[in-house]
Amino acid sequence: MTNKRTEEIELAKDEAGANGAIAAYMRSIIEMIGEDPTREGLRRTPERFEQALRYLTSGYQQDAEKILNHAVFSVCYDEMVVLKDIDVFSLCEHHVLPFFGKCHVAYLPDKKVVGLSKIPRLVNMFSRRLQIQERLTNQIAHAIQDSIHPLGVGVVIEARHLCMAMRGVEKQRSEAVTSAMLGAFRDNVQTRQEFLALINRRGV
Numbered sequence: 746m747t748n749k750r751t752e753e754i755e756l757a758k759d760e761a762g763a764n765g766a767i768a769a770y771m772r773s774i775i776e777m778i779g780e781d782p783t784r785e786g787l788r789r790t791p792e793r794f795e796q797a798l799r800y801l802t803s804g805y806q807q808d809a810e811k812i813l814n815h816a817v818f819s820v821c822y823d824e825m826v827v828l829k830d831i832d833v834f835s836l837c838e839h840h841v842l843p844f845f846g847k848c849h850v851a852y853l854p855d856k857k858v859v860g861l862s863k864i865p866r867l868v869n870m871f872s873r874r875l876q877i878q879e880r881l882t883n884q885i886a887h888a889i890q891d892s893i894h895p896l897g898v899g900v901v902i903e904a905r906h907l908c909m910a911m912r913g914v915e916k917q918r919s920e921a922v923t924s925a926m927l928g929a930f931r932d933n934v935q936t937r938q939e940f941l942a943l944i945n946r947r948g949v
C-alpha cells in the first residue's frame with residue numbers, strides 16, 4: 746500500500762514534468778532579489794517552488810473531454826441543477842499571483858446530466874492555468890455547454906485577487922464578480938433570477 750502510494754506520487758511528479766529547469770531559474774531569481782539561495786531556509790526552495798508551480802498549472806495537461814468522459818448520463822430530469830460554493834484557486838496571468846474565491850455553477854438539463862463530482866474537477870482544471878477571472882468563468886460555462894448541450898448554463902465566480910490586495914491597490918478587500926450566462930440563463934430572466942436567488946441563499 747505504502748509503496749503503491751509512493752509510486753503514484755512519483756508518477757504524478759513525472760507527469761507534472763518536474764525536472765529542475767524551473768528550479769534553476771528560481772535560484773537565480775532568489776539571488777536577483779538580494780537573497781542568499783544557499784542559506785538553510787532557502788536551500789530547497791527552488792525545487793519546492795517548481796513543484797508548486799507545476800501543480801498549480803497542471804490544468805494544461807488535462808482536457809475537459811477526458812474529465813467528463815463516462816460521466817454523462819441520460820435522465821428524465823428537467824429542473825435546474827445547481828452546485829454552489831465550489832472553491833476556486835487560480836493564478837492571475839498578469840502577475841502570477843493567486844486569486845481565489847467561490848464558483849457557482851448551474852445548468853438546465855436537456856435529457857442529459859453530468860456527474861456532480863465532475864464539475865468541481867472541471868473548475869480545478871481551468872483554474873490550474875494562468876488565467877483571468879472572466880475567461881475562467883466563460884471556459885467553465887462553455888465546457889458544460891459543449892459536453893451535455895443543456896438548455897442553458899450559468900456560472901458565477903466571486904474572487905479576491907492578491908495582486909490587488911497585496912500591492913495596496915485601492916479597495917483591497919473588494920471581490921470581483923464575473924458571470925457567464927448561456928442559453929436560457931441569458932434569454933430568460935426568470936431562469937437567471939432563480940439561479941441568482943439560489944446562490945445567494947446562505948446556509949442551506
Ligand SMILES: [Zn+2]
Nearest residue numbers: 837839840908
Ligand atoms: Zn493580477
